[in-house]
Structures are given as structure tokens and as C-alpha cells.
Amino acid sequence: MERNNLYPIFLKSKNLKVLIVGGGFVAEEKLRFLLKSSPDANVTMVAPFFREDTISIAEKGDVTRIEDHYKPHYLEGKHVVVATTDSPEVNIEIYNDCRAQSKLVNVADNPPYCDFYMGGIVTKGNVKIAISTNGKSPTTAKRLRQFFEEVIPENIDDLVINLNHYRKTIKGTFEEKVEQLNQFTKTLIS
Structure with a gap:
């Protein structure tokens, strides 16, 4: 059986500079889900045109739109890049440019050209x-x-906040604290 070997991480996208190349439906979908999860994400979009819905979504976040075709200089200072153009050749060029500069890149709908999946x-x-x-x-x-x-449940956040307060009151070594929290929370899954 095939195994998923991806390593999940949670990025503080406010501290990173994200570039989305493209302005069509796929770019809009990537932007929508990025801002839904990380409304404070710092995003630049480059495309010769942007759909009206994409513009509307972009205006709700920290999104800079540049009307232009992709050029390698748009990668400068970016940490994460998402290529969504309708040109496979341009998307692969973006991928190669990113790999040459050690930037994380996702070419939408093309898994071999992705360092990560959304x-x-x-x-x-x-x-x-x-x-x-x-x-x-x-x-x-x-x-x-x-x-x-x-x-x-919607009130799961109450549990998280209460456990955070409780965790701060526990005394002992790291191992003792983990054991106490494990004992306290084991009923959550039984």
C-alpha cells in the first residue's frame, strides 16, 4: 500500500511573502482558501488580468495585484510561490526558477512540480x-x-483555552506534566 510521506507544518503566513502567479479561477481558489485559513497572509498576485471575484477577494486581505506576465524578478523576496497560469510551460518555468532559488513552490494540479500541497x-x-x-x-x-x-463542536476552543490555563498550573518535570495532561484528557477519545 502506498504511504503519504508528506510532513505537515503550519506556517505563520503573516511572516512570509507569498506569490500567486495567475489571475483565473485556480488562482482565485488558491487565494480564497489561503485567506480563509490565514486572513493576515501577505500575498502578491501577478497576472495579465484578474477575474472580478479574484479582485473582490484580494481587497479583503493584504494582497498586492500586479497586472503583468510572469518574470523571474517577481520571485525576489518571496518565500512561497503558487503557479496557476493556464500555460504548462510558464508553470514549469516558475517551478524551475523557484527550485534554483530554494523557494517552496506549488504548481497547481501538477503534483510532480510541487514542494507542497494545499x-x-x-x-x-x-x-x-x-x-x-x-x-x-x-x-x-x-x-x-x-x-x-x-x-x-464549535465550543472545542473553550476546551483548548481551559487546558492551556490548566497546563500552566501543573508542576513537575516535562514528563510529569505530559502524564498529567494525558490522564486529564484521555476521556476525550473514549
């Missing part, structure tokens, strides 16, 4: 769950996201 995300207050299908089935990730949005 999976399904469920957010309930401080709780965030990322879902990956190893780039094989975004639809499955979407359905799992919908499932978890339904089954995770």
Missing part, C-alpha cells in the same frame, strides 16, 4: 486540522474537511 483545512478557533491525500484526490480532502467541520 490540502483541506478545518478551523475551529485555535484548533486547525490539515488534510492531505498526497496530491491524489482534492475531492476526498474536501469531503473529509466537510465531515470534520460537522463533527468537531
